[in-house]
Amino acid sequence: MSTTARTTAPAPGAAKARDLFPPPPAFAARARINPSSWTAQRLDDAAADPLGYWEAAADALEWRTRWTKVLDWQAPRAKWFVGGTLNATESCLDRHARTWRRTKAALIWEGEPGEVRTLTYGQLHDEVCRFAGALRALGLDKGDRAAIYLPLVPEAVIAMLACARLGVTHSVVFGGFSAEALGSRINDASCKVVITADGGARRGQVVRLKETVDKALADGACPTVTNVVVVRRTGHEVQMAPGRDLWWHDVTREAQPVTEAVAVDAEHPLYILYTSGTTGKPKGVVHSTGGYLVGVARTMRWVFDLKDEDIFWCSADVGWVTGHSYVVYGPLANGATVFLYEGAPTYPGPDRFWSMIARHKISILYTAPTAIRTFMRLGDQHVKRHDLSSLRLLGSVGEPINPEAWRWYHQTVGGARCPVVDTWWQTETGAIMASPFPGMTPQKPGSCTKPLPGLAMDVVHQDGSRCADDEQGFLVIQAPWPSMMRTVWGDDERFRQTYWVQVKDPATGAPWYFTGDGARRDKDGYLWVIGRVDDVVNVAGHRLGTAEVESALVLHSAVAEAAVVGRPDEVKGQGIVAFVTLKDGRQPSEALVEELKRQVVGEIGSFARPDDIRWANALPKTRSGKIMRRLLRELATTGRVTGDMTSLEDFGAIAALRPSEE
Numbered sequence: 001m002s003t004t005a006r007t008t009a010p011a012p013g014a015a016k017a018r019d020l021f022p023p024p025p026a027f028a029a030r031a032r033i034n035p036s037s038w039t040a041q042r043l044d045d046a047a048a049d050p051l052g053y054w055e056a057a058a059d060a061l062e063w064r065t066r067w068t069k070v071l072d073w074q075a076p077r078a079k080w081f082v083g084g085t086l087n088a089t090e091s092c093l094d095r096h097a098r099t100w101r102r103t104k105a106a107l108i109w110e111g112e113p114g115e116v117r118t119l120t121y122g123q124l125h126d127e128v129c130r131f132a133g134a135l136r137a138l139g140l141d142k143g144d145r146a147a148i149y150l151p152l153v154p155e156a157v158i159a160m161l162a163c164a165r166l167g168v169t170h171s172v173v174f175g176g177f178s179a180e181a182l183g184s185r186i187n188d189a190s191c192k193v194v195i196t197a198d199g200g201a202r203r204g205q206v207v208r209l210k211e212t213v214d215k216a217l218a219d220g221a222c223p224t225v226t227n228v229v230v231v232r233r234t235g236h237e238v239q240m241a242p243g244r245d246l247w248w249h250d251v252t253r254e255a256q257p258v259t260e261a262v263a264v265d266a267e268h269p270l271y272i273l274y275t276s277g278t279t280g281k282p283k284g285v286v287h288s289t290g291g292y293l294v295g296v297a298r299t300m301r302w303v304f305d306l307k308d309e310d311i312f313w314c315s316a317d318v319g320w321v322t323g324h325s326y327v328v329y330g331p332l333a334n335g336a337t338v339f340l341y342e343g344a345p346t347y348p349g350p351d352r353f354w355s356m357i358a359r360h361k362i363s364i365l366y367t368a369p370t371a372i373r374t375f376m377r378l379g380d381q382h383v384k385r386h387d388l389s390s391l392r393l394l395g396s397v398g399e400p401i402n403p404e405a406w407r408w409y410h411q412t413v414g415g416a417r418c419p420v421v422d423t424w425w426q427t428e429t430g431a432i433m434a435s436p437f438p439g440m441t442p443q444k445p446g447s448c449t450k451p452l453p454g455l456a457m458d459v460v461h462q463d464g465s466r467c468a469d470d471e472q473g474f475l476v477i478q479a480p481w482p483s484m485m486r487t488v489w490g491d492d493e494r495f496r497q498t499y500w501v502q503v504k505d506p507a508t509g510a511p512w513y514f515t516g517d518g519a520r521r522d523k524d525g526y527l528w529v530i531g532r533v534d535d536v537v538n539v540a541g542h543r544l545g546t547a548e549v550e551s552a553l554v555l556h557s558a559v560a561e562a563a564v565v566g567r568p569d570e571v572k573g574q575g576i577v578a579f580v581t582l583k584d585g586r587q588p589s590e591a592l593v594e595e596l597k598r599q600v601v602g603e604i605g606s607f608a609r610p611d612d613i614r615w616a617n618a619l620p621k622t623r624s625g626k627i628m629r630r631l632l633r634e635l636a637t638t639g640r641v642t643g644d645m646t647s648l649e650d651f652g653a654i655a656a657l658r659p660s661e662e
């Protein structure tokens with residue numbers, strides 16, 4: 001671990017810090033949090049009494065039984081709202097369906113081919129109750145797990161909530177993952193049921209999801225799965241295994257609706273979501289029900305200044321944490337109208353995003369820097385063709401946003417009228433941790449500004465001592481928070497080792513949460529996140545462990561060894577470069593380059609496809625045998641290696657010059 005982060009992150013220099021964008025007065029005047037509704041005293045109060053702060057936030061949810069204690073903290077094990085019971089769907093559906101919101105749109109969905117479906121809170125509630133009944137009839141019960149492998153269609157939201165209604169822990173697997181990746185996730189969590197679709201629409205093509213599920217389950221590879229429920233989306237022909245596979249429309253037709261949700265303990269695992277780490281095996285991040293909902297509901301309302309009349313679009317897929325927290329649970333807990341789009345952002349034309357914003361009168365857009373940079377490159381004309389006056393707030397998440405992209409987003413998309421909330425968080429944190437309040441915090445392009453109230457975060461050295469202003473160090477979280485991950489599924493020790501041993505409070509020795517990110521804090525207390533300091537790369541906002549890609553490559557019969565590093569990429573943030581040594585008798589060739597790329601796509605998914613495969617006669621290693629990754633990163637970035645598809649690199653000479661590295 002070194003404090004030098006590896007990304008294309010903005011240079012968080014003092015020069016940039018001069019650019020301050022105070023909230024536009026017209027926005028601030030109507031904002032939930034603005035200088036007249038919120039005083040510095042309230043921030044101090046939250047810092048002095050975080051438990052009181054979170055307790056007040058928890059009051060915004062619907063509970064069956066109230067908690068008796070806010071927090072039980074035996075580091076790193078947290079229990080929030082001890083003794084409280086609830087069901088997530090009662091906060092997200094039932095309480096809205098009982099009011100005027102019964103007829104308010106909960107979901108407005110647009111498929112890639114262009115069809116539009118709207119589900120009101122009343123309808124969504126009914127669909128969830130019915131599908132929960134179908135799952136119950138298949139034998140699913142509180143404490144079981146179900147895998148969800150769907151395109152971004154309303155059924156994805158319905159399936160998640162139907163699981164939650166029964167106390168079934170869902171594990172959503174992004175539809176871009178391969179059969180291998182899906183199968184290992186199903187097995188890790190011993191899922192009983194897989195919910196999928198015949199296919200999804202992407203760039204005018206059909207993504208054959210059911211086929212991938214069949215492959216994952218073939219030859220008894222996932223022995224815990226008893227049934228597969230299939231949504232008919234694309235209508236192409238699929239194989240249905242008798243006794244195992246059932247159509248969604250058949251099982252729901254006969255289902256007995258679950259009108260009474262199953263109450264669960266506040267700590268009951270709402271979901272598992274796999275994320276990449278520094279080893280080849282992804283971690284099943286476990287989130288709770290009570291604390292998680294408190295975190296997402298509060299941030300949804302305050303960070304996005306959510307109002308009943310908003311149409312909120314978070315462009316993330318439900319396969320990622322952003323989709324869990326800000327497509328499903330955060331917005332629905334607040335009774336919001338959520339817009340969903342199934343397909344590719346630039347299909348059929350480069351203005352698809354803007355056309356949808358104009359047609360659906362979207363008022364809040366939350367997307368990723370990689371998308372913003374893509375649109376920026378495509379040219380302003382595609383944005384300007386559409387009336388985007390419905391937009392009032394813009395958000396960014398997933399990676400550092402470079403100031404140039406921030407400015408373009410602010411000016412060209414937001415017409416300089418919309419504040420930009422740059423939100424820092426992670427799969428593990430569950431909810432946004434650092435972000436401006438759009439009606440109160442002056443924004444600096446490239447900075448996620450400050451930690452939100454109730455949270456203790458800072459930039460420190462490895463020994464826990466505080467970094468000086470503008471000095472780069474590790475971003476840590478110094479106290480538990482309600483939406484924090486509870487453990488790695490089935491592996492408490494890995495949870496501790498990954499997050500809770502690297503940095504300690506130098507005064508007390510208490511463990512702090514290590515984010516894996518490098519950052520600086522400027523003289524105003526603003527945070528500038530630079531990027532990962534571990535072996536995780538961020539490709540187009542998707543987290544990938546370099547070890548995962550390496551494991552995929554060495555499965556190929558020609559490969560002896562592989563080392564994978566990230567290199568800066570103007571659009572994707574980072575791209576993947578693999579250095580590969582071949583087994584005796586195997587020769588580099590262009591065909592082998594393609595084979596290896598396909599190998600990675602097959603093992604992980606197409607988003608993990610290496611940009612570059614480079615051959616080496618041996619990987620550069622230290623005397624103790626560790627791969628000199630920093631050297632490889634430099635080579636991948638500067639292109640000092642030949643780059644010829646078929647020539648071998650000889651690292652011996654360069655490595656010999658730097659024997660002590662890492």
Ligand code: WTA
Pocket residue numbers: 275320321322396397398399400401422423424425426427428448515516517529530531532538541542543
């Ligand atoms: C990065 C996505 C800078 C960071 C919610 C983090 C960011 C990782 C930002 C988590 C931001 C996310 N500024 N970097 N606003 N948001 N990151 O788990 O490196 O997919 O550790 O969660 O993305 O990615 P994950």
